[in-house]
Amino acid sequence: MTSTLLENSLLLAQAASAGGQGGILGSPMMLPILMIVVMYFVIFRPQQKRLKEHQKLIAGVKVADHVVMESGVHGIITSVKDRTVMVKIADNVKVEFERSKIAAVTKKSDVVEATEA
Numbered sequence: 001m002t003s004t005l006l007e008n009s010l011l012l013a014q015a016a017s018a019g020g021q022g023g024i025l026g027s028p029m030m031l032p033i034l035m036i037v038v039m040y041f042v043i044f045r046p047q048q049k050r051l052k053e054h055q056k057l058i059a060g061v062k063v064a065d066h067v068v069m070e071s072g073v074h075g076i077i078t079s080v081k082d083r084t085v086m087v088k089i090a091d092n093v094k095v096e097f098e099r100s101k102i103a104a105v106t107k108k109s110d111v112v113e114a115t116e117a
Contacts, residue, residue: 058099061085068104069097 065077075087088094
């Protein structure tokens with residue numbers, strides 16, 4: 001009985017492998033191509049969208065914007081140059097940062113509410 005079961009499973013495996021090669025996913029090149037397409041939509045496309053949004057944010061900064069730098073420093077922009085910005089982080093303390101290191105621009109109302117509370 002076990003030998004018959006073993007023979008039947010071998011025959012089914014051979015039939016499945018012979019019949020599966022003709023399909024669209026049976027091609028040996030389809031799996032890598034499918035993986036590349038999935039990686040594009042899961043990894044690369046969202047990363048490109050975030051990069052474009054960040055570049056738009058950096059291009060739109062102006063004097064008196066409240067910013068958060070990548071290092072976690074909060075401050076107010078006092079001057080803008082081509083590649084750098086001057087950020088006031090405390091009274092009489094200004095630090096120059098690269099524009100690309102701006103992580104976020106916060107609303108003025110958020111900062112005012114935080115200082116009042």
